[in-house]
Amino acid sequence: xxxxxxxxxxxPKYPRSARVGETLREIxxxxxxxxxxxxxxxxxxxVIDVDPELNRAVVFFDSLAGEVGDEEIVExxxxxxxxxxxxxxxxxxxxxxxxxxxxPDMAIRSSDRIDEILRADRERRAE
Numbered sequence: 001x002x003x004x005x006x007x008x009x010x011x012p013k014y015p016r017s018a019r020v021g022e023t024l025r026e027i028x029x030x031x032x033x034x035x036x037x038x039x040x041x042x043x044x045x046x047v048i049d050v051d052p053e054l055n056r057a058v059v060f061f062d063s064l065a066g067e068v069g070d071e072e073i074v075e076x077x078x079x080x081x082x083x084x085x086x087x088x089x090x091x092x093x094x095x096x097x098x099x100x101x102x103x104p105d106m107a108i109r110s111s112d113r114i115d116e117i118l119r120a121d122r123e124r125r126a127e
Contacts, residue, residue: 057098
């Protein structure tokens with residue numbers, strides 16, 4: 001889902017879906033700490049992209065396990081999806097709760113990879 005900004009005159013400067021996404025991120029991050037599941041011990045919720053109708057939300061995550069643990073983390077988050085959605089429904093008090101899906105945050109990993117390449121280049125030039 002593409003991230004959008006609202007530039008309407010008189011409209012909100014921070015779109016509703018972005019506000020809901022940030023609230024969801026806080027709720028889900030707090031809930032993950034409570035789950036006693038070693039697969040989720042090193043997971044960080046980076047951003048949540050909510051569609052404008054608030055029907056669906058993609059939960060992006062990163063972990064210390066990197067790409068190696070992604071499949072296992074997505075599986076674990078999928079197992080807790082109903083509990084997470086219930087927690088969200090109780091806490092946001094909205095007419096509807098978005099259906100959650102989970103994906104690794106490739107933007108974070110891409111930036112880490114670029115940093116590695118630049119660091120290696122600086123070291124090579126220093127020799």
